[in-house]
Amino acid sequence: MSHSDSSSLPLVAGVETAGAACGIKPAGRPDLALWHFPDGARWAATVTNHQLRAAPVRRLEALRSASPRPLLRAIVVNSGNANACTGHSGMAAAESVATAAARELGCDPSQVLTCSTGVIGVPLPDDRICAALPDLVGALDPAGWARASAAIMTTDNGPKTAWREIGGVRIVGIAKGAGMIAPNMATMLAYVCTDADLDEATLDDMLAAAVDASFNRIIVDGDQSTNDTVVLAATGKVAVRDRGAVAQAIREVCLELALMIVRDGEGARRIGRITVEGAPNDADALRIARTIGLSPLVKTALYGGDPNWGRIAAAAGNAGVPLDEFDLVIEVGGEVLYRNGDNCMTADVEARAAAAMAQDEVPIRVVVGNGSGTATIWASDLGHEYVTCNADYRS
Amino acid sequence: MSHSDSSSLPLVAGVETAGAACGIKPAGRPDLALWHFPDGARWAATVTNHQLRAAPVRRLEALRSASPRPLLRAIVVNSGNANACTGHSGMAAAESVATAAARELGCDPSQVLTCSTGVIGVPLPDDRICAALPDLVGALDPAGWARASAAIMTTDNGPKTAWREIGGVRIVGIAKGAGMIAPNMATMLAYVCTDADLDEATLDDMLAAAVDASFNRIIVDGDQSTNDTVVLAATGKVAVRDRGAVAQAIREVCLELALMIVRDGEGARRIGRITVEGAPNDADALRIARTIGLSPLVKTALYGGDPNWGRIAAAAGNAGVPLDEFDLVIEVGGEVLYRNGDNCMTADVEARAAAAMAQDEVPIRVVVGNGSGTATIWASDLGHEYVTCNADYRS
Secondary structure, X not given: OOOOOHHHOOOOOOOEEEEEOOOOOHHHOOOEEEEEEEEEEEEEEEEOOOOOOOHHHHHHHHHHOOOOOOOEEEEEEXXXXXXXXXXXXXXXXXXXXXXXXXXXXXOOHHHEEEEEEEEOOOXXXXXXXXXXXXXXXXXXXOOOHHHHHHHOOOOOOOOEEEEEEEXXXXXXXXXXXXXXXXXXXXXXXXXXXXXXXXXXXXXXHHHHXXXXXXXXXXXXXXXXXXXXXXXXXXXXXXXXXXXXHHHHHHHHHHHHHHHHHHHOOOOOOOEEEEEEEEEOOHHHHHHHHHHHHHOHHHHHHHHHOOOOHHHHHHHHOOOOOOOOHHHOEEEEOOEEEEEOOEEOOOHHHHHHHHHHHOXXXXXXXXXXXOOOEEEEEEEEOXXXXXXXHHHOOOO | OOOOOHHHOOOOOOOEEEEEOOOOOHHHOOOEEEEEXXXXXXXXXXXXXXXXXXXXXXXXXXXXXXXOOOOEEEEEEEEEEOOOOOHHHHHHHHHHHHHHHHHHHOOOHHHEEEEEEEEOOOOOOHHHHHHHHHHHHHOOEOOOHHXXXXXXXXXXXXXXXXXXXXXXXXXXXXXXXXXXXXXEEOOOEEEEEEEEOOOHHXXXXXXXXXXXXXXXXXXXXXXXXXXXXXXXXXXXXXOOOOHHHHHHHHHHHHHHHHHHHHHOOOOOOOEEEEEEEEEOOHHHHHHHHHHHHHOHHHHHHHHHOOOOHHHHHHHHOOOOOOOOHHHOEEEEOOEEEEEOOEEOOOHHHHHHHHHHHXXXXXXXXXXXXXXXXXXXXXXXXXXXXXHHHHHOOOX
């Protein structure tokens, strides 16, 4: 079962949410979200490995590595300001928000995570967040997902939600997309909550596997952000009979959110689903797939709807993985365009491949040898709308 | 002394050139160039390390590693077809061109290099090249540089030439730019000829140093081609008194050509000169500089003329080199925008930085610590013209 309409998301036992406008974004747009776990939740998190991780990310990392890891009582997320490259005042601002939320909710600040997304290098107006918290706490609602998911958006065209129910266990995730907001870098954030009774080590493993197969397989523009964070929180209200099924459902929720993010990449008109097969191992396959997905020449061809296999070949050979033109096969939309040294681009093949390139999702398959390594990534195209979104807004 | 007007390039003793149209490009556009060294030349070459190196590149590599390396008598360069991903027939076509040229010039095929640039994956019409060779040989002229430089162009807006004279030694270089031709990937090619009397090992060293400081420091779109080749040929007609000065002059010619290439990057409106200082070593500085120069977000900000230091910081922290926001300084056009944890973007600073961003070349300086490592690269911007050039031509 899955659904991406946030108004009909199921309740997750032990989770309340709320969203509000606290005045970081202009014009009263929602910019503050709260997750509350009244009885606490065990949690796992993955964060960006950017060298300039934002203050809330560094605070989260410290809490994650504490022993024992504190039980999670709340997550406070603001949009409109990334609290990144903000020096000592940024760390103090993140702590101040956690302290204020803990006071309102009757817990310890170490039980509150904070996340931020938005402009880099501008001091976080933590006073506005703190002032808005009492009303936000008052608005907490087990069915409050829609308001929370709206409050974490930046350049997203709409909220991103996904859910599964498996063996009585519910899993609900929301995310915001990878893109920019004027005038600076934004973030990819995702929050997955479940009522499953799972221990911390299991949550760590499940989240790592799910993120590797989802959020780590999408490419918008290749720039990694200072704030990327995925949190998995489990309230322990429902006994788990089949751990594998729950792990699978968490992976599906993450993949669904990840695909929403890449489809909503800034200015994206279509996405490529790039599968590499026959590599010596999965890691090499992933390197090749990512290099193809990052190539501006492949991305502009995707935008132009042009089945230009030469660009795909050129990008594949640029990944640093040994490759031989006689071992290479390139397919677009199931049409073989190049095989083992031979250009297969007849007029008929080209017409069918061009039709495939005109679809919203374009399957690109690259076989690089006889190895067992495979990987799939999803990449958005690169077109005029991306440039307009990222260059023209201040003109 | 330097000059980039190909009509007034000086003669280089022992070098003749010619250019013609052989029918690979449509409409009789020039597409075939010939360099002839009647008394032979010692030579060095650097080529792409792409995994799918074109047939002529692989042939060149084999000749370069022969012992002894054959004396160079000619270079035949065609545009309009890259002879890449062309399987066994591609190797045969390259050999056929070399054999035909050798027959016309009275030398051995191993003394003839061939290079190709243009569309990938289409069989090279070597018959057209071979048929044009007799007339091309007949047109050889010590002052023929202009026709040769026109014949190797693809999407270049104009020929790219540079020269130096130092202590009686002349050095003349021509290049074609990094860009695309419809419908596929093109190449960066450069040929530097000198009358200096230099041995092969010295030429190898001088070219490696010159390429590292020039062609390896420019970024258009980050896609590496299957055909990139730089050849340095020395006819030995003039004794060298000061090797250091000659090496420096070769480096200057290569840098001048490289900067012409990046300035003429497809759709480029302006370029960034990105200098990284204070890294642990030069290699780390170069990694950071390249990551900044490759970032689509930095490149679109450059296009938009937006002094968006957050994007520069985000890219710098994405290079995999350890970085601390308290060690980081970012300047645009000499204006300090961010220093050691503090946003310095007052309205005055922003106005002056925006004025600097409106220039053709934008100096961007990033200090990442107290180390001695430095590097400078030049990167073109990313704007609507790039997308138009690479996505819209088949629409």
